[in-house]
Amino acid sequence: MNPVTVVEGTSPIILGLPHTGTFVPDDIHACLNAEGKKLRDTDWHIHRLYDGLLPGASTVRATFHRYCIDANRDPGGESLYPGQTTTSLVPLTDFDNQAIWNEGMAPDAAEIARRVELFHAPYHAALAAEIARVKAIHGIAVLYDCHSIRPEIPYLFDGVLPDFNIGTDNGGACAVEIEASTFAVCSSAKGYTSILNGRFRGGWTTRHYGRPESGVHAIQMELTQSTHLSNSPEPFTYDAAKAAALRAHLADILKRIETIALSLASGDRP
DSSP states (O other), X not given: OOSEEEEOOSSSEEEEXXXXXXXXXXXXXXXXXXXXXXXXXXXXXXXXXXXXXXXXXXXXXXXXXXXXXXXXXXXXXXOSSTTSOOOOSSOSBOTTSOBOXXXXXXXXXXXXXXXXXXXXXXXXXXXXXXXXXXXHHHSOEEEEEEEEEOSOOTTTOSSOOOSEEEESTTTTSSOHHHHXXXXXXHHHSTTOOEEESSSOSOOHHHHHHOBGGGTEEEEEEEEEGGGTBOSOSSSOOXXXXXHHHHHHHHHHHHHHHHHHHHHHHHTOOO
16 A cells, blocks of 8 residues: 555645554554554544545545554654653553553664565655645745644653644744734634644644744644544544534634634735
8 A cells, every 4th residue: 555645736735644644564563552453543544534524635545543653753763742741652552541552563773774675665655755846836835734633641641631732843933913813712702712833833743844934834733633523432433513614623723724824825925
C-alpha cells in the first residue's frame, strides 16, 4: 500500500492528516500484542470530519498507522516536549502507558530506521512537494494539520482537554492573523471550549514547516474526540449529529484562513 495519498487542490490551504491511517503491514502487525492491535490511538474519522469543508483544499494523508511510525514526530527521535510525558517516534506504549508490542518484539534502532524510510520519509516528501506546488501557484501555502485525541488521558496530561486545541508553536509557525482568526472562531463557538498553545502547541510537522517569513504557514488543530465521536464501544464511532455541528465551525475556520492567505499573498493585510 502507498504510505501516503495526495489530493491536489487549487486553494492555498493544505490539510495534513498524519494519524488517520490504519494500515499495518503483516510483519509489523505480528509484533503487536492484543492491546496494540486495537489501534486505539488513531485519529478516528478525522478525514471524514474535514471532507468537503473547503472546496479546493489539498489533502496529504498518511495511510499507515502511527504505531508503525509517528509521522508527526522528529525523524531523529528528539522529544517534542522535553520534560513532559509524550510518545516517541515509534511508540512503545499507547496513550495509557500500556505496552503495545509482544515481549521482545519492540522495534530496535535498525527497525526504526527502516520504518523512517518506508513511511515517515515518503509522507513528508509528499507533504513538502504539495507545499511547494501550492506556494508556486499562490505565493503562499498554509498547512493546517488535522488531529484528534481523547479528552482525558492521565498519562499524558492532567484534567480534561478543551475541545479546540490550537497549536502555532507559540505564534512562530504562522502569521498572527491566521492564529487570531482561528482562535476567534473557536473561542466564540457556543458549547465548546478552546485554548491556544496549551498542552499541544504543534507537533513536529507544524514546527518543521511553519516558516511564515518564507510564505509557508502552519497551524495544528487538536480536537477532542468527544466533539465528533459517540460513546459506543471500540472502534470509536462517528457521531453524525455532533460532527455536523462541529463541521460548521471548522468550515468557518478554513474559509477565514483561505481569505487571509490570499490577502497576505496579494500584499494586503486583512
